[in-house]
Amino acid sequence: MNLTRTIVAVLILALLVALPFGLGQYGYYLMAIVMIYAMVALSLNVLIGMGGQISIGHAGFWALGAYGSALIVTKLGFPFFLGVLAGGLIAAAFGALVALPALRVQGHYLAIATLGFALFVQQVLFEWESLTGGRQGLFVPRPSLFGFELRDDFAYYYLLLAIFLLLAWITGNFARSHSGRSLMALKMSSVAAECCGIARPKHIIIAFTISAFFTGVSGALYGHLLGHLSTETFSLAISLSFLTMAVIGGLHSRAGALLGGAYLALAPELMREFKDVQMVIYGVTLILCVQFLPRGLISVVERVWTIGTTPHATR
Amino acid sequence: MPLVEIANLSLSFAGLRALSNVSFAVETGEIIGLIGPNGAGKSTLLNCISRIYMPDHGTIRFQDRDLNSRTASEVAAEGIRRTFQNLELFREATVRENVALGLIYRYRTSLLAELFALPSARDNQRGALKEADQIVAEMGLSEWANVLVAELPYGSQKLVELARAMAGHPKLLLLDEPAAGMNREESRRVAETVRRLRDHKGITVLLIEHDMRVVMTVCDRIVVLDHGEKIAEGTPAEIRRSPAVVKAYLGDA
Amino acid sequence: MITQLLASGLALGSVYALLALSLVLIHKATDVVNFAQGEMAMFGTYACFALLTKTEFPLPVVMLAAVPLGILLGVATERITMGPLRSAPPVNALIATIGLWMIFHHTAGWIWGYDPVRFPSLFSPEPINILGARVAQNSLGIIAVSLLVMVLLYLFFEFTRMGIAMRAASQNRRAAQLMGVNVTRISLIAWGLATAVSVVCGLLIAPLTFLDFEMMLSVLLKAFAGAILGGFNSLPGAVVGCLVIGVVENLIAAYVSTAFKDTFAFGIIIVVLMFRPQGLFTREIVKKV
Structure with a gap:
């Protein structure tokens, strides 16, 4: 069992390494976007898949990461890597701040708070012209590594892949850790978990903070890829798209996060002709997925895989 | 000093009295039975101790410390553990x-x-x-x-x-109908287990049970609730003779 | 000046209250928070506008048609999306309403265009004198229509069999089921009723803001804020909460700044959650095992 898992992981990795060859500039860019989105999907795996909490404001954390890193690199002259890390940490701090008040109440308050938060962040970034450039936006330097600028998205893609793998590894560790399992226990039955000595507020704050950190890192990396930030990017629509891709890819699997990232990055390319209805299609696929494939597209892949490899499977 | 001291506990839901001025104490190492007709407030009392409910009035002290300001997980971490009437696995x-x-x-x-x-x-x-x-x-x-x-x-x-x-590693174990849905042999084994936990591990037990055979054989003392009020407290022999208890049970039947 | 501000604040607040009532209604009946409620209101309002321009029915007739239209929209949506999710984990239903949000939002833009349209108002903006104070007629009109809707809702829950059954079900679902209340039917009725109320909300707000596929987002946020202020479980609480929000919004816009007049609601949500999470009017909630 463990062996097949390793083989699958190696195969996926080989595919990810080989994929960009021969794709051309735009292909590299798209592949980079896949990775950036997949990091957000990973963050929603932690929050929704393990924590059972929902956020419709991840654009807010994405924006904080992007603007945070851009400003720290341009205004303070920090190196790119530290900028990205700082972007993640700023987002994480705000993640904890948003989760804190909503925790005292059960139910959907946290989701509502995240919605308000994302709109608030977008507006502050827009109004605070002296810092963020407001309407004009903000120029962001290209990523650089040890003094070398990664001018090409081909090279940047491999850096993004490495960061994605790092975050995926952390996610896996978290899922096996006591904190992660406490979080999943709270999702299964919060009453039972609390009566086992597991503190609900603490673990939901942890989930929210990790999730916001991943998203902030992704946003920071995205800003350096685009080279220019404007507040319109961080709209409600992108929050909702994030949610869609995470659910469609699969909320309980790191490979699912990758699939979700690919969906969100590539679907617009395939749906060029019906640009107007693209979001409608997202909405429809989201509902169909929740109804018929609650574990996401990856569950189909897994099922096909198990049928192919273990004919005597009992379950 | 008793392990648990419950004083003047009251709680109502939407105007309906679930607990009314309930007081009693549990000594370390005791097995206490909590009995009473359906809707007497037994589970509500357990839920107050494990901080799933917040009582309107009254205090619960555990190891001489007030529990009202603590959360469910803190109480559990301090050594109050429980099972549930309808299973919460x-x-x-x-x-x-x-x-x-x-x-x-x-x-x-x-x-x-x-x-x-x-x-x-x-x-x-x-x-x-x-x-x-x-x-x-x-x-x-x-x-x-x-x-x-x-x-x-x-x-x-x-x-x-x-x-x-x-x-x-509980100091106090709250059991909500541990023998419910079991046959005679199984309930006997449950009773044995509870005894063994107390005798070998020194765990104090507060249990709700409808199976009178289990309650009468295993408990050192019994507290009887009816309509949210404590109507009797004593050894199994005393409870059997108590006219108030007989009335509460027969009056319901 | 200040009476004008108060009156228009109350008018605004009563519009928010209609959307908040829809949200709380569905939440009480089915435990789902319908994030698409605002978009469904916007969609219904566009449909009414189409009716108005295509058929040249007078505006009051179209406003009356909004009620059956809203019921139809709500019932159909519930049937198609929520029905299959009734036994799924609650977070799935929440995600589905977000799917609905995207569908209604962008379908409206796709069908009716992305440019704001002027929407005719039943009431004139001219002020009239009431007890020596000058108050805009449309403020009074909006308050009157909202009040009418609220009174009708009150009568429904107080005096009809179905309304009483719904109240019972929201207090104790298991007991209501045992007493033969049909949960599926209650969910359908809640969605139908709520959507009708929210379409009326859309019709009242469209003349103020122009008819636009983006128009309900800030309304939704403020309705949430009002509902949370009212405890999210009480219909009168939601109304009072929203009236407070409407008045505060108008005062902020007049005396502080208009820049944050839409996002201050977030601040209110956070403050309420921090200091009085159960809302201003309800007692602390206890968990049921």
């Missing part, structure tokens, strides 16, 4: 995992160590699983260790819940 998890979740709060490392799978975190995970396996074995559940709890028969699920409570 982690249904999508295995027996072993259920028991492990009952004790992992005692195995803490820093979050960073966990995220980067440092040796300290991995040692912790191994330690917790080892202890869980021990408890699973003690409760005679080893055969089912890797089975999803939802697939076990009802009686065994109750046992898993008890094992999970035991995993917390």
